[in-house]
Amino acid sequence: MITKSFKTEINKCAKCGKCRSVCPVFIETGNESMVARGRISLAEALRDGEIFHTELLRDYLLSCKKCLRCSSICPSGVDYDLIIQTMLDDLANHIGIWLIPRIIFKIFLPRRRLFNLLLKTASVFQSLVPLKRHGTMRHLPLMFMDGRWIPPLAKKSVLKKYKNKEVIPPLENNVKKSPLKKGGRGDVKMRVGFYVGCLINYVYTDIADAVIEVLNHLGVEVVIPSRQLCCGTPARSLGDAKTARKLAEVNVKVFEDADVDFIINACATCGRTLKRDYPRILGDRALKFTDKLYDISEFIEKFFAYETKALNTKITYHDPCHLYWGQNISKQPRDILKRSSTFQEMETPERCCGGGGVFNLLHYDLSMKIGEYKAKAIEKSGSEVVATGCPGCRLQIEDLLAARNSQVKCTHTIQVLRDAMLSSTK
Ligand code: SF4
Ligand code: SF4
Incomplete structure (x- = not known):
């Protein structure tokens, strides 16, 4: 539904192009329709009846990682998140949602038992797909996406x-x-x-x-x-x-x-x-x-004012976009890691790893390209472990590292704290 706030946000954009300088997708593709400014121009064209709701428009909308980086730099304070979400909702109202995701969203997601069953069944089918790259696994319902590193579903959720x-x-x-x-x-x-x-x-x-x-x-x-x-x-x-x-x-x-x-x-x-x-x-x-x-x-x-004995492990940290830009949380995980390990900052730790839900599924090669810098920065830090605060980033980083045959392990910040805390009580 096109709202007043949507129109206000569109009008705020000064078309300065600053978002182009930070958008990970634009930096890799150079495609104006794949950055905030371009999508806002598409929103204006849609409003003025110059373009229509089409699959091509959906492609351009879904090429956004929703990483929030552009909003952090936008001098006009455009609420880009609101704009793209409204466009996605509006598009779905006009041309619908693809059949398979529509069935998953309507029937399975709201019913836990059915969703469990769906994942179980999909993992069985996935195991029939032959491996392409050493170390790749086939358990999530990402049929035929052989070649990528996919961790197994847990035996018990x-x-x-x-x-x-x-x-x-x-x-x-x-x-x-x-x-x-x-x-x-x-x-x-x-x-x-x-x-x-x-x-x-x-x-x-x-x-x-x-x-x-x-x-x-x-x-x-x-x-x-x-x-x-x-x-x-x-x-x-x-x-x-x-x-x-x-x-x-x-x-x-x-x-x-x-x-x-x-x-x-x-x-x-x-x-x-x-x-x-x-x-x-x-x-x-x-x-x-x-x-x-x-x-x-x-x-x-x-x-908590807890105490813990630092592990003798060199650990670096990757800032998930949705913590760093999305929730303004960057000091807290570092404080935990500094107390729990030999902490080593990597270069531009807030730079996107390339992961991100639907984007990753639809634009796998692009997401790996975006993540290349991250993988190099992790290795350059000389750390044995990279911690992060998002399981989605962990999935992407494990894939990036597996593609490079890297020995660096990826974990969650809370796992590092747990290991340090429990070892200091022994
Ligand atoms: S940085 Fe903000 S104002 Fe400038 S083009 Fe991008 S969205 Fe528009
Ligand atoms: S949210 Fe991220 S991917 Fe989307 S336009 Fe902004 S910077 Fe680019």
């Missing part, structure tokens, strides 16, 4: 594992010793809801284990509501506003019912969607939910 035990209490001793910062709640046990997100739930369950172990170690009770659903990012990416709303409604309700003090997540992209998009989708109704919401690194650094 996080939500299945905790289905009958949604509340994970800390040891009483940890509650007594909880290093809550001043202004915390003294010796009252903190109760925190964990929004897991799809990639952590189905693939990187080791990240969830680390989140739970660290929080329990800090004396926090962790609650994992089993009825939580996908945050809605994939549906929004293709303009399925109805499904995105349905998912947002369920998630907000589920965490309201869980009656928790705070809600944390460990995925930069989910976190950005929950924090910024839920109030846009649901209005004030979402505010009770978003007021309690923290990225895990933000939460730990805000509330």
Whole structure:
């Protein structure tokens, strides 16, 4: 739906072209229709009836990684995110959504059991596709995308594992010793809801284990509501506003019912969607939910004055776009890593890794090209491990490193903290 705020945002663009200097897609392609300024010109042409809703227009919209880099530099303060999302929703209203994603969004995403079944079935079919590159795996439902490194689906998802035990209490001793910062709640046990997100739930369950172990170690009770659903990012990416709303409604309700003090997540992209998009989708109704919401690194650094013994491992850090540009979080993960390891900054750590949901699926070669600089910067840092705050970035970085036969391992910041914390208690 074309709104007044959409028109206002379009009119704000001065066509200065600054976004071209930072857009990772434009830098690689040089295509004006693949950068914020060009897409805003397309929006104007659409408004004035000079172009129509077509598949070509969809191609140009979906070539945006939604990395938010352009908004960070735009001198006119254009809300580009609002513009592109409105265009995607409007396009879907006019020419619909491709059949397979439409079925997945409408039927499977809102129903956890069916979605589990879909992934299981897809992974069986995927295993029939022959390997192309050494080390590649074939378990996610990315049929025929042989050649890329794809980690296996976990044997048991996080939500299945905790289905009958949604509340994970800390040891009483940890509650007594909880290093809550001043202004915390003294010796009252903190109760925190964990929004897991799809990639952590189905693939990187080791990240969830680390989140739970660290929080329990800090004396926090962790609650994992089993009825939580996908945050809605994939549906929004293709303009399925109805499904995105349905998912947002369920998630907000589920965490309201869980009656928790705070809600944390460990995925930069989910976190950005929950924090910024839920109030846009649901209005004030979402505010009770978003007021309690923290990225895990933000939460730990805000509330705890913990001590830990640094690991003897050289670790560098990659800033996920949706944490760095999307949530203004960059100091907290570094503070954690500096305390937990031998920290080594890489060159331009905030530069995009090239990953990013739908973009990565549709423009795989381009995403690998964008990520080349990142892979080189990681290797140049001389680190043994690269940490990040997003499972999506981890997926992309593991693929980039596997393509180079690199020995560097990729992990999540919280896993480094867990290893350091638990080793210092031994
Ligand atoms: S930087 Fe902002 S004002 Fe300049 S062209 Fe890009 S979107 Fe328009
Ligand atoms: S969000 Fe990222 S990919 Fe999209 S136009 Fe802006 S800088 Fe380019």
